[in-house]
Amino acid sequence: MFFAALVITITAAAAALMLTTIIRRLSNYKVPGSPLGKLSRWHYEYIAASGQMAHHALRSSKGYPGPIQQIQPTSFSLTHPRDIRQLLGTPSAFKSPYYGILKFTSTNSLLSTTDAQRAGQMRRVFNPYFSNAYLLRMEPLILAQGIGKLMHRWDRAIEQEGGEVNFCDAFNLAAFSIISNLVFGREISEEGEEMRTVRWMADATTYISLRAVLRLLPDWLFGLFRKLPQEQRHYMRMRGYVERAVEHRRTQGEKKSDLLQALVDCMQPPLSLTPEDVLAEAFLLLIGGIDPTAYTLTWTLHLLMLYPEHLGKAQSEVRSLFPSQNHRRVLGYAEIKGKLPFLDACILESMRLVPVPCVQIPRTCPAGLRLRESGAEVPPGCTAFANIWGSHHAEAHWAEPSRFDPMRFVDNPRLKHAVFAFGHGTRLCMGKGLAMMNMTVILANILRTYNLALPPGYTFRGPSITDKQGVPRLMPMTQLLTAKPRRPDRDCRLIIAKHTQD
Numbered sequence: 001m002f003f004a005a006l007v008i009t010i011t012a013a014a015a016a017l018m019l020t021t022i023i024r025r026l027s028n029y030k031v032p033g034s035p036l037g038k039l040s041r042w043h044y045e046y047i048a049a050s051g052q053m054a055h056h057a058l059r060s061s062k063g064y065p066g067p068i069q070q071i072q073p074t075s076f077s078l079t080h081p082r083d084i085r086q087l088l089g090t091p092s093a094f095k096s097p098y099y100g101i102l103k104f105t106s107t108n109s110l111l112s113t114t115d116a117q118r119a120g121q122m123r124r125v126f127n128p129y130f131s132n133a134y135l136l137r138m139e140p141l142i143l144a145q146g147i148g149k150l151m152h153r154w155d156r157a158i159e160q161e162g163g164e165v166n167f168c169d170a171f172n173l174a175a176f177s178i179i180s181n182l183v184f185g186r187e188i189s190e191e192g193e194e195m196r197t198v199r200w201m202a203d204a205t206t207y208i209s210l211r212a213v214l215r216l217l218p219d220w221l222f223g224l225f226r227k228l229p230q231e232q233r234h235y236m237r238m239r240g241y242v243e244r245a246v247e248h249r250r251t252q253g254e255k256k257s258d259l260l261q262a263l264v265d266c267m268q269p270p271l272s273l274t275p276e277d278v279l280a281e282a283f284l285l286l287i288g289g290i291d292p293t294a295y296t297l298t299w300t301l302h303l304l305m306l307y308p309e310h311l312g313k314a315q316s317e318v319r320s321l322f323p324s325q326n327h328r329r330v331l332g333y334a335e336i337k338g339k340l341p342f343l344d345a346c347i348l349e350s351m352r353l354v355p356v357p358c359v360q361i362p363r364t365c366p367a368g369l370r371l372r373e374s375g376a377e378v379p380p381g382c383t384a385f386a387n388i389w390g391s392h393h394a395e396a397h398w399a400e401p402s403r404f405d406p407m408r409f410v411d412n413p414r415l416k417h418a419v420f421a422f423g424h425g426t427r428l429c430m431g432k433g434l435a436m437m438n439m440t441v442i443l444a445n446i447l448r449t450y451n452l453a454l455p456p457g458y459t460f461r462g463p464s465i466t467d468k469q470g471v472p473r474l475m476p477m478t479q480l481l482t483a484k485p486r487r488p489d490r491d492c493r494l495i496i497a498k499h500t501q502d
């Protein structure tokens with residue numbers, strides 16, 4: 001009797017506690033949001049781990065329920081560009097512990113650290129190597145390794161293979177060559193070797209991305225997915241590549257003046273980085289430097305191919321300013337910077353439509369952060385996600401958001417401040433200048449030199465070329481940490497021919 005009463009009392013108490021928690025959570029913070037998300041953090045973790053973050057961010061911005069939404073019991077998502085700028089521009093809104101999933105090795109890098117002091121120190125170490133002056137000095141190397149080698153291969157493909165090329169592979173290879181020479185002072189020399197390295201790199205980033213999103217799941221579930229033999233093997237190869245570069249630099253007598261040397265020098269006081277710390281930073285430069293640049297280029301060229309009117313316009317712009325009497329001369333950044341407004345707009349519009357490396361950028365909120373647009377005060381210690389994908393597609397901010405329309409930036413240059421593909425504020429991407437230089441130079445030279453056509457039997461869209469709104473459909477995408485084409489072997493092919501008349 002006594003035990004029965006005890007069990008009933010405990011059960012009733014537990015039920016009452018659960019009910020109060022549910023009611024408290026649902027009525028918590030008077031902002032819109034899905035009840036599931038308000039009740040439990042697992043709903044959103046599942047969305048992230050299943051690669052649906054972009055889809056979810058998009059869905060949450062459709063119909064625009066307002067500038068702020070609750071996505072977890074203590075997490076909010078911000079969609080208005082002004083609120084995003086305010087959040088990312090607030091120095092005391094530190095990176096949230098979510099960044100822990102972005103550890104490339106066993107220690108934190110600049111990207112994953114939530115320690116603002118350590119981040120400040122590392123940014124000061126990196127800064128001189130991303131300055132305009134340094135990049136201009138290194139331009140001959142960047143051009144030779146990137147567009148120079150790419151055009152050499154494409155010219156050969158015209159002569160030997162009927163002009164069929166894969167632009168996704170070409171951009172990965174170009175980005176890899178530039179970073180391995182600029183950062184590590186190393187060449188990937190033989191032709192066969194180059195393509196194999198690029199495949200290892202793609203597998204390594206898949207492994208890192210999967211490991212990152214699976215870390216959102218409970219440990220036991222992560223354990224089940226841990227075995228990805230090929231991806232893991234290739235991750236280890238790339239790790240070996242970075243380790244050997246660091247080790248070689250540490251042990252060789254001669255000092256160089258590059259990023260790797262700057263990192264190796266940090267092993268001395270005052271920073272006293274451990275070898276694992278140096279490895280983590282070097283790995284960040286490799287992966288952060290290659291993946292986003294190569295895939296932003298891939299999406300931009302894909303979009304230009306889907307919209308022939310914009311392709312034609314971009315080609316005319318570069319060809320009329322820089323006639324191609326001498327095909328062998330590669331256009332450099334100093335020559336074209338600021339002179340190709342339409343091409344600049346195409347790159348920006350592509351980064352708006354597909355902001356490759358970021359869906360949501362999370363920050364831990366400090367006390368007293370009142371958002372100007374929503375008027376909400378996010379409770380201190382809670383996570384606020386800058387919903388980049390959602391903001392870039394919100395109908396409240398963009399006319400026909402799913403359409404690739406570079407003219408929107410030509411007509412209204414101020415709109416560029418609402419594009420956050422490189423982040424914003426104190427933790428803005430360090431490689432923005434290098435990436436813009438690479439992307440502009442590569443695209444301008446391709447558009448000037450080659451005529452581009454889709455190969456026969458180019459079928460990713462199946463029977464319907466456009467979506468319900470009449471907008472050309474993008475090739476299928478895999479969205480883990482970065483947005484990549486799902487079938488680059490099928491969907492990133494082009495037939496190229498040399499352009500001969502201006």
Ligand code: HEM
Nearest residue numbers: 110111288289292293296358421422423427429430431435
């Ligand atoms: C189109 C190309 C690129 C895009 C779209 C891009 C985008 C981003 C984004 C969104 C972040 C994170 C911002 C945040 O978490 O708040 C970031 C961070 C970073 N990126 Fe990039 N990135 C690109 C190319 C590069 C390149 C070429 C490098 C250098 C080799 C680079 C180095 C870094 C570094 C070091 C950070 C960490 C900065 C910090 O946490 O303070 N990125 N990038």
